[in-house]
Amino acid sequence: MSFVTLGGDGATRPTFFELVAAERLMPSLKAAISYSIAVLAQQRPWLHKVLDYEEEVFAIVCAALDRQALAASSATFADSLYGLRRTTRASAASSVKDPHLSHRQQRSTVLLSVLSSYLFTRLDSLYQKYRPQIEVQPGTFFARRQGPQTPHQGYAGWWRHMLMRWFLRAYPWIHASHEGLRFAYQLLYLLENTAYFSPLLHLLGQRVVRVTSQELGEAQRRTSDRRKRQLHRAGMQYWPLAILQRLWLRASYGLADHTRNALILSVFAFKLLEWWYMSGEERLAANQKQTPPPPPPAPPMPHPEGVSLPSDPSVCPLCLNKRTNPAMAVVSGYVFCYPCLFNFVGRGGCCPITRIPMTVAQMRRLYQSA
Structure with a gap:
């Protein structure tokens, strides 16, 4: 082929x-x-x-x-x-x-x-x-x-x-x-x-x-x-x-001759079926009446032991300076400076305001259009 x-x-x-x-x-x-x-x-x-x-x-x-x-x-x-x-x-x-x-x-x-x-x-x-x-x-x-480490673990971790x-x-x-x-x-x-x-x-x-x-x-x-x-x-x-070996050789010959063509044709056939069914779903969705989206959930309340919110929404709650390089905590929706949030989550493992557990993977960078 x-x-x-x-x-x-x-x-x-x-x-x-x-x-x-x-x-x-x-x-x-x-x-x-x-x-x-x-x-x-x-x-x-x-x-x-x-x-x-x-x-x-x-x-x-x-x-x-x-x-x-x-x-x-x-x-x-x-x-x-x-x-x-x-x-x-x-x-x-x-x-x-x-x-x-x-x-x-x-x-x-x-x-x-x-x-x-x-x-x-x-x-x-x-x-x-x-x-x-x-x-x-x-x-x-x-x-x-975090936590206690032996000198060997600390040295290996540093490297x-x-x-x-x-x-x-x-x-x-x-x-x-x-x-x-x-x-x-x-x-x-x-x-x-x-x-x-x-x-x-x-x-x-x-x-x-x-x-x-x-x-x-x-x-x-x-x-x-x-x-x-x-x-x-x-x-x-x-x-x-002899019979078993001849059968094995013939099977290997057939596999070598047709695997390449079958692989390419199977991928083409799968993509064709995918396009066919996706087109059908789009036509079906176009004929249905779109339901309005549900209202967004209320944001979680600040924790009594969490960081207090500043009066100015453009100020980072952690460094109390004008927020730069903004990043959002997915678990709560509050926005901080990216380095501030990264360091706090790395040490504490939770949202600074609500104290909801989170990881660094649950941070999202925010970009503002000009």
Whole structure:
């Protein structure tokens, strides 16, 4: 299954848009699969465990798909769908061109492609999780630990907090450098000043070229010959074991031949059904009379031992100064300065005014339009 027409002499340079489409295929596929699992998890609660480790599961799936595609056609899963393959600098410069990557090159491609994507995804999720803590005052960064601690725990905690602080400061620069380098390679490729579309391809020493019809036919013949030899060797064993092994080989061949197409088609079918049912729900909702929303609940009363409210609503109840960088406590609805509320909740674990228990995750930043 290929999304483009095969052609060229094997050294034909793919267009910029072909490579961009191939690069964006796996993130789009991941988003569709994650959404599908999230919908199914509403009826199958055990699927929530899969969502908890979706990055690891998808990395394993990508590694398996890329490993199978590289062994069959010297192309990653995404490249093979667009009629592309990978070749090395040595084979491109040699007069006798071998279009196939070696086993070592295939393993390096899978390892670097999957690990780099997984690493940056994990780093980004870690930064998004702890990013609000970088906006507190430097002197109170991570000032949340309470209770007695041993010297070893205090020392280990201090190092952990310092490493997290350095990471939160450095990651935006790392991310900007990585994206800037990728953009530079893509721009140079678009201007035909380099043969490498990405820094990863340059590191691996690989170029992306189109697959010719001759190469496709040769790959199919090579796969067919290899399977015939495997089935012949399996048939030479003792007959109960030979039958089982031949059945296993045929099942694995069918799985390898149709898994890729079935995966893509199932995602397309699911998104089509989702659009169909969402359109039906929108038409049904348009014909129904909208009921007015219920009145908002009354705000909770201030606690006698809580912080008193100032007469001026623009003043922060904690620092008694003009409120800046406002943040709201979700459990009560009262607004404070973000650093003031963050530090108070980190130490006390409750709303300053109502004393209702809350955590830092129950804080919401407020933005005022100009």
